[in-house]
Amino acid sequence: MAASGKIIQNVFIAKCNQENRQTQYPYSAPHMRKKLPFHGGKSAWNGISSMRLVNLSKYRRSSLNRGIVRCNAASTATAVPALDKADFLKLQNGSDIRGVAVAGVEGEPVNLTEPVTEAIAAAFVAWLGDKKKADKHLRISIGHDSRISAQMLQDAVSRGIASAGYDVVQYGLASTPAMFNSTLTEDDSYLCPVDGSIMITASHLPYNRNGFKFFTNAGGLGKPDIKDILERAADIYKNFTAEGLSESRIKAFTSVKRVDYMTVYTSDLVKAVRRAAGNIEKPLEGFHIVVDAGNGAGGFFAAKVLEPLGAVTSGSQFLEPDGLFPNHIPNPEDKAAMKAITQAVLDNKADLGIIFDTDVDRSAAVDFSGREFNRNRLIALMSAIILEEHPGTTIVTDSVTSDGLTTFIEKKLGGKHHRFKRGYKNVIDEAIRLNSIGEESHLAIETSGHGALKENHWLDDGAYLMVKLLNKLASARASGLGGGSKVLTDLVEGLEEPAVAVELRLKINQTHADLKGGSFQDYGEAVLKHLENSIDADPKLRKAPVNYEGVRVSGFGGWFLLRLSLHDPVLPLNIEAPSHDDAVKLGLLVSAAVKEFAALDTSALDKFVQSA
Numbered sequence: 001m002a003a004s005g006k007i008i009q010n011v012f013i014a015k016c017n018q019e020n021r022q023t024q025y026p027y028s029a030p031h032m033r034k035k036l037p038f039h040g041g042k043s044a045w046n047g048i049s050s051m052r053l054v055n056l057s058k059y060r061r062s063s064l065n066r067g068i069v070r071c072n073a074a075s076t077a078t079a080v081p082a083l084d085k086a087d088f089l090k091l092q093n094g095s096d097i098r099g100v101a102v103a104g105v106e107g108e109p110v111n112l113t114e115p116v117t118e119a120i121a122a123a124f125v126a127w128l129g130d131k132k133k134a135d136k137h138l139r140i141s142i143g144h145d146s147r148i149s150a151q152m153l154q155d156a157v158s159r160g161i162a163s164a165g166y167d168v169v170q171y172g173l174a175s176t177p178a179m180f181n182s183t184l185t186e187d188d189s190y191l192c193p194v195d196g197s198i199m200i201t202a203s204h205l206p207y208n209r210n211g212f213k214f215f216t217n218a219g220g221l222g223k224p225d226i227k228d229i230l231e232r233a234a235d236i237y238k239n240f241t242a243e244g245l246s247e248s249r250i251k252a253f254t255s256v257k258r259v260d261y262m263t264v265y266t267s268d269l270v271k272a273v274r275r276a277a278g279n280i281e282k283p284l285e286g287f288h289i290v291v292d293a294g295n296g297a298g299g300f301f302a303a304k305v306l307e308p309l310g311a312v313t314s315g316s317q318f319l320e321p322d323g324l325f326p327n328h329i330p331n332p333e334d335k336a337a338m339k340a341i342t343q344a345v346l347d348n349k350a351d352l353g354i355i356f357d358t359d360v361d362r363s364a365a366v367d368f369s370g371r372e373f374n375r376n377r378l379i380a381l382m383s384a385i386i387l388e389e390h391p392g393t394t395i396v397t398d399s400v401t402s403d404g405l406t407t408f409i410e411k412k413l414g415g416k417h418h419r420f421k422r423g424y425k426n427v428i429d430e431a432i433r434l435n436s437i438g439e440e441s442h443l444a445i446e447t448s449g450h451g452a453l454k455e456n457h458w459l460d461d462g463a464y465l466m467v468k469l470l471n472k473l474a475s476a477r478a479s480g481l482g483g484g485s486k487v488l489t490d491l492v493e494g495l496e497e498p499a500v501a502v503e504l505r506l507k508i509n510q511t512h513a514d515l516k517g518g519s520f521q522d523y524g525e526a527v528l529k530h531l532e533n534s535i536d537a538d539p540k541l542r543k544a545p546v547n548y549e550g551v552r553v554s555g556f557g558g559w560f561l562l563r564l565s566l567h568d569p570v571l572p573l574n575i576e577a578p579s580h581d582d583a584v585k586l587g588l589l590v591s592a593a594v595k596e597f598a599a600l601d602t603s604a605l606d607k608f609v610q611s612a
């Protein structure tokens with residue numbers, strides 16, 4: 001982005017930490033009974049210090065090549081460069097918006113600036129106004145995860161909404177599912193329900209990124225809605241003037257309120273477990289459960305959900321929000337993250353471990369013996385619980401689930417496995433579609449740890465998934481089945497798991513001459529077509545009879561799936577097999593079929609097949 005264009009004076013001078021945040025908000029409604037508990041930078045969650053920038057000096061020492069960390073927009077003047085529609089459309093990431101919000105990482109220039117953010121927020125409310133054909137005042141909630149750019153973006157989002165004349169309700173540190181929930185909650189004293197909601201998050205991505213997820217009471221927005229919003233944002237941005245922007249700052253002063261909505265959300269989770277246990281006040285008494293929030297937004301689960309239910313949570317780790325994620329990536333798909341929670345369970349001799357991603361829409365667990373409930377095992381466990389409640393129901397999953405999972409769901413549990421596409425929105429929408437055509441489905445879940453239940457408004461909520469496990473623990477205890485998490489471990493008994501499971505990501509070089517000026521999507525499709533033809537000619541192999549994306553093939557006792565990534569110029573290759581040699585045989589087949597595609601970087605695959 002060129003640094004030309006208008007210069008706008010910032011009225012909000014966000015700080016590097018949250019101390020004195022109260023005084024930063026002269027527009028906080030002093031009469032609000034349920035204000036966020038910011039007191040001297042403490043206790044966003046009970047007993048946990050609030051979001052802050054910690055260890056910056058340590059961070060700088062260890063990351064010299066990443067340059068200077070930009071404290072939350074501490075500059076007092078913002079350059080507004082000229083941008084066109086294409087720049088805005090680049091911010092689309094499926095059904096989310098994602099960009100770079102913090103400078104300092106080489107090759108990753110900031111594209112989620114304050115004015116861009118303000119334009120996107122204004123575009124969202126314009127879109128919402130059209131959708132709702134609203135003649136009334138719309139009310140929008142805003143929450144954020146622990147990222148260091150959260151305050152800057154929250155201020156800019158607030159200005160964008162306020163400038164459109166709508167009311168802003170800030171929740172502070174929050175989870176993505178809580179934000180959707182705020183469109184459904186009926187409680188005027190918390191200014192709910194809101195008409196729309198914005199979560200500021202980039203999930204598990206590095207500290208310099210950030211982004212937005214949008215909700216209405218119909219759920220998360222889809223890809224076409226996001227495109228529409230970004231196009232509108234580009235038009236709004238074009239018309240920004242210095243006067244207009246300073247006017248939006250004045251409006252923000254009068255129309256922003258702060259509410260401690262996480263109290264409502266967490267007490268709903270607590271009530272759900274109590275109800276399932278027959279209205280016992282402390283149904284988890286005697287259980288020791290450790291939580292790993294990876295310094296994201298999920299720390300609330302220990303103090304605000306587990307402890308009121310009677311569980312001991314000592315040994316829980318990384319509950320403090322820290323946008324530099326100094327301990328591990330908050331992502332249940334990350335091996336180091338899973339190792340950390342497993343170790344915590346074993347060290348503390350806990351009954352159960354629970355881990356969340358940054359914004360708590362994904363989760364995984366670990367049993368008393370250190371066995372993970374993650375990926376296929378988490379899906380198997382959730383399927384067992386849901387199929388007890390709804391015998392015969394269809395479980396919708398993503399495309400990289402194992403053959404063993406299908407056998408488990410269909411033969412052991414008596415359900416139906418509908419293996420669909422990758423992408424949480426895809427599986428949720430598919431489950432909703434199945435119900436609409438008369439096929440009952442109560443669970444849509446991905447190996448990534450995204451999972452949504454019909455009983456919970458199809459909201460993909462990592463915390464609610466864990467509540468379902470807690471219900472099982474509590475009800476087993478209530479019916480005298482003993483303690484510990486063995487009741488969960490027993491539920492997945494019989495699930496066949498492959499000895500080898502790998503994911504190799506093959507990049508498409510978009511500037512390579514072999515693309516002949518075409519798109520990486522077209523190139524990827526050509527690779528897939530070629531692979532499919534080569535499989536047809538091999539009698540030892542069998543193409544999956546029903547398949548919704550890519551090429552899925554069984555052979556050598558295992559299977560592989562090559563498909564186009566949802567977002568990146570990448571062909572992810574998943575292989576599962578009974579032995580490393582069999583996995584290599586499958587890898588060699590793919591390798592032979594794709595070798596003439598010069599723009600495909602097969603180095604990860606080459607390395608794998610050479611490791612036989």
Ligand SMILES: O=P(O)(O)OC[C@H]1O[C@H](O)[C@H](O)[C@@H](O)[C@@H]1O
Nearest residue numbers: 422423424448565566567568572
């Ligand atoms: O297609 P990929 O690049 O493997 O990414 C697929 C994943 O993208 C995002 O992380 C979504 O939140 C997931 O729901 C999805 O499964």
